Amino acid sequence: MDVHAFDFELPESLIAQTPLLDRTASRLLTLKKQTGEISHQRFEQLADYVEAGDLLVMNDTRVIPARLFGVKKDTGAKVEILLLKPVGEDRWEALVKPGKRMKQGAVVVFGVEAGSMERPLLSAEVLEVGDMGARVLQFSYSGIFNEILDKLGQMPLPPYIKEQLPEKERYQTVYAKHEGSAAAPTAGLHFTETYLERLRSKGVQIAFVTLHVGLGTFRPVSVDTVEEHQMHAEYYVLSPETAALINETKAKGKRVIAVGTTSARTLETAAGLSRKQGETSGTQDACFEIEASQGWTSIFIYPGYKFQVVDVLLTNFHLPKSTLLMLISALAGQEHVMEAYHQAVREQYRFFSFGDAMLIY
Structure with a gap:
């Protein structure tokens, strides 16, 4: 597949240089993966798109001040x-x-x-x-x-952010716990403790995985075809408690909602290992269960990949021709995603780490 299929024009003025004062004040573009239907919302309306029994899976890694x-x-x-x-x-x-x-x-x-x-x-x-x-x-x-x-040390902000942060904690999620990342899992930056409590009160469950984000996540794809690209390796942990919640959610017919591409990659890595260990069919079936695991992952998800765990994805807007843009295209289809991105540019959404959010459901 041609890497240029994931290219788009992005005015530099749309690259968010600073976070909003209120974490939940960002905009939210929603994309129906089956139909390509797009709507323009506020992040606070995320609660309207989740249901009791759904499971939100978040990456609780903590960014270290890795620039010396x-x-x-x-x-x-x-x-x-x-x-x-x-x-x-x-x-x-x-x-x-x-x-x-x-x-x-x-x-x-x-x-x-x-x-x-x-x-x-x-x-x-x-x-x-x-x-x-x-x-x-x-x-x-x-x-x-x-x-x-x-x-x-100083916070290792992405290369497209030119301004220094006034406070280090603004580049951490409110639930950041395990130190080890060189970059924040930015989809989680939109949440406050108050908003998480609002989701819990609606009956939404919340679970955590850990994936320590490396700077390879910002490296451009330098090959011409997607299949040639080699992913960087990152360390992840999926606990027995989170695995049990995922299996329980699936058994009840509810949805697993990954907060960010790092959470999605962790879940799909663990699912792949679970299949290799316990299944031989090669396709998801009613008795499939995810198991706890930890280790290094270099999983590369692009169109043609069939998601085994993730039903819904909350994510930020990504760089042109990036592996993260390829990942979300695997979930919603390349044409649907690129149309959503073109609309986001026209509607002047804020892009990248401190930018607005996108919900693929």
């Missing part, structure tokens, strides 16, 4: 580091700029204004050199790593 600024210990040259994922004890895969300065064995120090080159708050040695600025770093410090990171 330091200097090379031997020369004092400035270095920027972006943590991507842990790969061992105090060991991280990271992007380093400028990469050419950071050979194997090079040491970067951070927080030297509070000490000296010899006794920094934090230091990192390059253990391995990868492609495109990627490095494996071994960190050394005294104290608690996450506390030092909170002190020295």
